[in-house]
Every structure is written in C-alpha cells, then in structure tokens.
Amino acid sequence: xxxxxxxxxxxxxxxxxxxxxxxxxxxxxxxxxxxxxxxxxxxxxxxxxxxxxxxxxxxxxxxxxxxxxxxxxxxxxxxxxxxxxxxxxxxxxxxxxxxxxxxxxxxxxxxxxxxxxxxxxxxxxxxxxxxxxxxxxxxxxxxxxxxxxxxxxxxxxxxxxxxxxxxxxxxxxxxxxxxxxxxxxxxxxxxxxxxxxxxxxxxxxxxxxxxxxxxxxxxxxxxxxxxxxxxxxxxxxxxxxxxxxxxxxxxxxxxxxxxxxxxxxxxxxxxxxxxxxxxxxxxxxxxxxxxxxxxxxxxxxxxxxxxxxxxxxxxxxxxxxxxxxxxxxxxxxxxxxxxxxxxxxxxx
Amino acid sequence: xxxxxxxxxxxxxxxxxxxxxxxxxxxxxxxxxxxxxxxxxxxxxxxxxxxxxxxxxxxxxxxxxxxxxxxxxxxxxxxxxxxxxxxxxxxxxxxxxxxxxxxxxxxxxxxxxxxxxxxxxxxxxxxxxxxxxxxxxxxxxxxxxxxxxxxxxxxxxxxxxxxxxxxxxxxxxxxxxxxxxxxxxxxxxxxxxxxxxxxxxxxxxxxxxxxxxxxxxxxxxxxxxxxxxxxxxxxxxxxxxxxxxxxxxxxxxxxxxxxxxxxxxxxxxxxxxxxxxxxxxxxxxxxxxxxxxxxxxxxxxxxxxxxxxxxxxxxxxxxxxxxxxxxxxxxxxxxxxxxxxxxxxxxx
Numbered sequence: 001x002x003x004x005x006x007x008x009x010x011x012x013x014x015x016x017x018x019x020x021x022x023x024x025x026x027x028x029x030x031x032x033x034x035x036x037x038x039x040x041x042x043x044x045x046x047x048x049x050x051x052x053x054x055x056x057x058x059x060x061x062x063x064x065x066x067x068x069x070x071x072x073x074x075x076x077x078x079x080x081x082x083x084x085x086x087x088x089x090x091x092x093x094x095x096x097x098x099x100x101x102x103x104x105x106x107x108x109x110x111x112x113x114x115x116x117x118x119x120x121x122x123x124x125x126x127x128x129x130x131x132x133x134x135x136x137x138x139x140x141x142x143x144x145x146x147x148x149x150x151x152x153x154x155x156x157x158x159x160x161x162x163x164x165x166x167x168x169x170x171x172x173x174x175x176x177x178x179x180x181x182x183x184x185x186x187x188x189x190x191x192x193x194x195x196x197x198x199x200x201x202x203x204x205x206x207x208x209x210x211x212x213x214x215x216x217x218x219x220x221x222x223x224x225x226x227x228x229x230x231x232x233x234x235x236x237x238x239x240x241x242x243x244x245x246x247x248x249x250x251x252x253x254x255x256x257x258x259x260x261x262x263x264x265x266x267x268x269x270x271x272x273x274x275x276x277x278x279x280x281x282x283x284x285x286x287x288x289x290x291x292x293x294x295x296x297x298x299x300x301x302x303x304x305x306x307x308x309x310x311x312x313x314x315x316x317x318x319x320x321x322x323x324x325x326x327x328x329x330x331x332x333x334x335x336x337x338x339x340x341x342x343x344x345x346x347x348x
Numbered sequence: 349x350x351x352x353x354x355x356x357x358x359x360x361x362x363x364x365x366x367x368x369x370x371x372x373x374x375x376x377x378x379x380x381x382x383x384x385x386x387x388x389x390x391x392x393x394x395x396x397x398x399x400x401x402x403x404x405x406x407x408x409x410x411x412x413x414x415x416x417x418x419x420x421x422x423x424x425x426x427x428x429x430x431x432x433x434x435x436x437x438x439x440x441x442x443x444x445x446x447x448x449x450x451x452x453x454x455x456x457x458x459x460x461x462x463x464x465x466x467x468x469x470x471x472x473x474x475x476x477x478x479x480x481x482x483x484x485x486x487x488x489x490x491x492x493x494x495x496x497x498x499x500x501x502x503x504x505x506x507x508x509x510x511x512x513x514x515x516x517x518x519x520x521x522x523x524x525x526x527x528x529x530x531x532x533x534x535x536x537x538x539x540x541x542x543x544x545x546x547x548x549x550x551x552x553x554x555x556x557x558x559x560x561x562x563x564x565x566x567x568x569x570x571x572x573x574x575x576x577x578x579x580x581x582x583x584x585x586x587x588x589x590x591x592x593x594x595x596x597x598x599x600x601x602x603x604x605x606x607x608x609x610x611x612x613x614x615x616x617x618x619x620x621x622x623x624x625x626x627x628x629x630x631x632x633x634x635x636x637x638x639x640x641x642x643x644x645x646x647x648x649x650x651x652x653x654x655x656x657x658x659x660x661x662x663x664x665x666x667x668x669x670x671x672x673x674x675x676x677x678x679x680x681x682x683x684x685x686x687x688x689x690x691x692x693x694x695x696x
Contacts, residue, residue, distance in 0.1 A: 052416045073419070074654075
C-alpha cells in the first residue's frame with residue numbers, strides 16, 4: 001500500500017484501490033500518499049500503461065519558459081491523468097470504463113484505455129468538434145453523442161450507462177487517480193529550480209491541483225519557495241474567478257456559461273472548486289479571466305513564433321499579458337506558461 | 349569551419365555556408381563534416397533555432413521499438429531537417445526563403461522559419477490537404493497554391509519565385525542542410541544499443557540518408573554493427589523499390605505515381621535516389637512496397653493500441669509485417685519502426 005483515498009467533504013477513508021468515483025456523501029475523492037514524498041499510486045510494473053511519455057520540454061523566451069505539454073502522446077497534458085487512471089484500473093483488473101468529455105480528456109482517456117486493453121465508452125456533447133470525436137473513435141473507444149445543450153446531461157448519461165452496464169465511471173473530473181496522475185507535472189516543474197509563477201488555463205482546476213500536490217510531494221511535504229499559481233479562465237465561463245474575487249471558499253450560485261474559443265476550459269461547475277481555490281490562495285496566486293479576443297491574439301502570436309498550441313492553451317499566454325498589465329506579475333519574474341494542448345487538434 | 353558542401357555528381361567543393369541549392373552541374377549538394385565524428389554544421393549559439401526539440405521516445409512492444417517522431421514540435425520528423433536549415437540560413441543572415449511542399453516538410457519549415465524570423469513562402473499543390481495548409485499559414489508563412497496535377501510544376505513555381513525575388517530556395521528535397529539535420533535521428537538510434545533493423549517510410553529518402561550519416565558520425569566513421577536499413581514505399585509510388593529490384597544504381601525511367609493514403613511519401617523523382625539506394629544496400633537492407641490496404645490496416649492497429657501515427661507513418665508498420673511474411677525480417681530481430689508524423693494532422 002502506498003496510500004489511500006479520502007473524501008474531501010466528510011474525511012471518510014477508502015482503500016487505495018477502489019472503483020468509487022465519489023464518496024457516499026457526494027464529496028470528491030482524493031488519493032493521499034502514505035509517505036508525503038510519494039508521487040503516484042503504487043501500481044505494479046506489469047500494470048503500468050505507457051504510450052511513450054516524456055518530460056515535456058521548456059522553451060525559453062526571455063524570463064518566460066513555455067512548458068510544451070502539447071508534445072504529450074495524445075496531444076495534451078490530460079495524458080498525465082489518463083495514464084494514471086488507466087494504470088490504476090488495470091491494477092484493479094477493470095475491463096470496461098465510461099466517461100464524459102468533449103475534448104482532450106476524452107482523447108487522452110481513450111488512448112490510455114486502448115493501451116491498457118480496457119474497453120472505453122466516451123459520452124460527448126452532440127456539438128463536440130468532429131476532429132476530437134474522430135481521435136477518440138480512432139483509439140477504438142465507443143463514442144456516444146448526447147443531445148441537448150447542457151453539458152450536465154452528458155455527464156448524467158455516462159453515469160447512468162456506468163450504473164446499468166457495470167462499466168467503471170472514470171471521468172477525469174471525478175476520478176481520484178486522474179488528479180494523482182497530474183502530480184507528475186508539479187514534480188517536473190519542481191525540477192526547474194526557483195520559479196516565481198506558474199501560469200495555466202483553468203477549467204476544472206485539475207492542473208492547479210496536480211501542480212500543487214506534485215510540488216509538495218517533490219519537496220517532501222515542505223511548502224517553501226513555492227511559485228505563485230496563476231490560473232486563467234475565459235470571461236465566457238469563469239466560475240472560479242467569480243468565487244475567488246468574492247473571497248468565497250466555494251463556487252457561487254451557477255451562471256450559464258457562454259460559448260468561447262477556449263472550448264477546453266468551459267467547466268461551469270468544477271467538482272473540486274474548493275480545493276482549487278484553496279491551493280491557488282495558499283500559493284499567493286491569482287485567478288483572473290481574459291476575453292476571447294485576447295486569447296485569439298495570444299494564439300496568433302504564439303503560432304507566428306512557431307509555437308503551435310491550441311487556443312485553449314493560449315488562454316495562459318493571454319493571461320500572462322493581462323497579469324503584466326495589471327501589475328500582478330513582474331516583467332522579470334521567472335514564469336512558466338503551461339501550454340496544455342496541440343493546435344493540430346483544432347485544424348478541422 | 350566544421351565542414352564543407354560537396355556535389356554528389358561531380359565532386360565539386362563549396363564552402364560550408366552557401367545559399368546554392370544544387371551544383372552548377374545539376375547535382376545535389378551534401379554537407380560533409382571536416383571531422384567524421386561531427387554531427388551538424390557549426391552554427392553559432394545565437395543562430396541556433398529551437399522550438400523545444402526532444403530525444404523522441406521509443407515505445408517498446410516486444411522485440412519492436414516504435415520511435416515516436418510524431419512527438420516533434422510541428423508534429424513530424426521533418427523538424428530535424430527544418431531546424432538545421434533555418435539555423436544555417438540565420439547563420440548566413442538570410443531574410444527570406446521559399447520552398448515547395450504539400451505536407452509535413454512545409455509545416456516544419458514554416459515553423460522553424462518563424463522561429464528564426466525568416467520570411468517564408470511555401471508553394472503547395474492546389475489539392476494539398478486543408479489541415480496542412482492551415483498549419484503552414486498559422487506559422488505566418490505565405491501559402492501559394494499552384495494549379496495542375498503535376499507536382500513538378502509546384503517545384504518550378506517555387507524556384508522561379510526564388511529567382512525573381514531573391515528569396516533563398518530552401519526545399520527539403522535539395523537543401524544540403526536539411527539532410528544534415530536529419531543526422532540527429534541516426535545519432536539517437538545509435539544510442540539505443542545493438543539494433544538489427546530500422547524500418548521507415550521512404551519518399552525522398554532523406555530519413556535513410558540522415559540515419560546512415562548520423563550512425564556513421566556517432567560511430568566516428570566506423571561502419572561496424574550497423575542495423576539493416578529497411579525502407580518502405582507504397583505501391584502507388586515506388587520508384588526507389590523499382591530501381592532496387594532492378595539492381596540499378598539510379599532511378600529507372602519515370603512512371604506516373606498514383607494517389608495513395610500515404611500522401612507524405614509520393615515522391616516520383618527523389619533527387620538523392622543514388623545516395624539512398626547506396627546507403628540502403630551498404631547496410632544490407634531492403635526496399636519494399638506495400639499496398640494502401642495494408643497501410644490502412646496497420647494504421648488502424650496502431651491507433652487501437654493508442655499509437656496515433658499518421659497513415660504515411662503506418663507504411664513502416666505495414667512494411668514490418670510484410671518483411672516478416674517474406675522472411676526478410678526475423679520475428680525476434682530487434683527492430684525500430686520510425687513513426688514519422690502525427691495522425692492529429694490528418695483529422696480534417
């Protein structure tokens with residue numbers, strides 16, 4: 001045993017290996033290592049799934065380093081979480097999994113489930129981009145389109161299917177193993193030496209949690225010399241920013257998200273909002289939003305320098321510029337901008 | 349000075365830094381290092397262009413290792429050559445370059461020219477895939493579509509533009525720096541220890557030459573313990589296979605290429621054919637062709653294992669299976685299959 005699961009709401013403990021996607025009380029589950037320096041759940045060697053992961057490179061441009069997560073096997077940083085989920089499910093001898101996603105997470109999960117030999121059913125909104133649906137299907141996953149504009153209906157359909165079929169519900173928004181896998185990003189950032197800030201697009205907040213936990217693990221539980229976590233949302237869907245600005249410790253009542261070019265981070269009700277807000281505040285960080293026009297400009301500028309990140313990722317670059325403008329980031333601060341996904345995905 | 353250019357036809361010598369794309373006699377130019385252990389032209393540090401290159405990972409599956417070139421910055425192995433061309437042109441203070449390509453090479457060159465601050469004009473066949481054209485344009489390159497089915501008209505248009513505008517003609521098929529950059533692939537393969545075979549898709553043969561030269565450089569000029577180079581073409585366009593089977597040392601009279609799913613390797617008249625044939629023969633290797641149906645099946649199998657390589661790359665996997673069937677490869681031979689490009693590019 002290298003750890004256990006615990007409920008973030010009621011503190012109930014579960015064994016390390018469990019197919020529960022949430023606590024009986026409705027709370028999110030998190031994986032906690034027995035030894036704080038432990039990075040990942042203790043999957044045995046034969047159950048470790050791999051698709052050729054790398055320590056993603058950092059492209060240096062002045063004081064800014066761009067962390068090129070888009071060079072991950074399926075084209076996005078979600079591979080970190082998906083790899084861990086697939087390995088943990090394989091460890092538990094799970095044969096079928098289901099989840100809901102319209103984008104990078106769906107592709108990442110489909111890829112790693114394929115590598116693990118686990119049958120995957122991916123529920124997607126009917127309006128999900130054709131290119132991303134094609135990628136999910138190419139990996140051999142069953143793609144199930146769900147009608148209706150409301151993203152929560154897609155989630156409900158996937159959960160109902162899981163209950164009916166016995167497939168494990170393995171959504172990246174809920175699976176404790178997904179966040180656990182994201183910890184590898186924090187560990188890689190910790191290897192970069194002294195950083196002032198980490199800037200990243202924020203939808204569900206899994207990246208923020210992964211980085212926070214990964215840094216902690218890498219520093220053996222110590223919290224000294226933490227970079228500030230600077231999370232960027234788009235104005236069209238900024239529930240975490242709204243809660244942050246209001247000084248609230250959880251989401252405010254729901255507002256309906258608008259459409260946006262940053263399609264990968266339109267998460268209206270991130271289940272782990274409390275933990276995300278806490279992690280960002282504890283780092284002395286910020287949560288801000290930027291407009292679609294700023295995102296478009298940032299993407300264009302990145303591309304014209306040969307950096308082919310998808311618009312959702314460019315949110316982080318747009319945020320960096322906005323943070324500088326608001327004096328929330330110093331021009332010589334050593335900042336890492338996390339470019340989460342490949343623009344090759346958005347060409348269709 | 350770390351080397352010089354020389355003509356492969358008449359042996360004429362040119363200085364290391366030259367914007368000539370071929371010899372006065374019409375022959376191809378190659379970069380030769382002064383010291384055989386030297387890998388790359390001696391570009392000074394401030395002219396080295398980078399987009400976050402990595403040593404591409406090798407995914408182990410039994411005796412086969414898949415070299416994941418698709419995790420390169422622009423999504424294909426052509427980044428190796430393009431990086432070297434852009435760096436060498438920057439070294440010569442070139443401000444504008446032009447080239448012709450319908451695919452990965454065009455995207456790679458556009459990306460690295462953008463990073464180098466060199467204006468790029470990329471001539472493409474009118475029928476080139478929209479996704480690849482979009483990627484080239486996103487990097488800020490001017491995309492010039494050329495009418496007519498014949499690929500040679502696109503080349504002629506790019507060359508005419510170069511002559512008229514003073515832009516340097518920097519085609520990946522001709523530039524000596526492009527092949528020089530491909531040598532890094534051979535050097536990475538040499539680091540993998542004892543290999544029996546390297547299997548790769550073959551269009552112009554730049555990969556074969558890069559691997560051969562890179563292995564030589566890495567082994568300080570020695571040719572001991574070379575893996576066999578196994579080049580795969582598609583039946584629709586297999587001029588190198590035809591010459592190889594005929595025992596010829598250069599291309600046979602032209603045959604008109606057909607359409608194929610392996611769009612990245614449809615090169616009817618590869619300018620460096622003689623050198624490619626020689627390199628493959630000297631390694632004790634083979635040149636074979638596979639049918640589109642085999643390529644499609646191979647791509648499908650790779651994808652269903654989470655390996656998202658474009659169909660052109662799957663030619664190598666189809667070739668591996670065909671080589672096994674023909675007893676040209678042993679089932680326990682340690683083989684590296686080079687997966688050259690990302691399937692994310694072909695989703696549109």
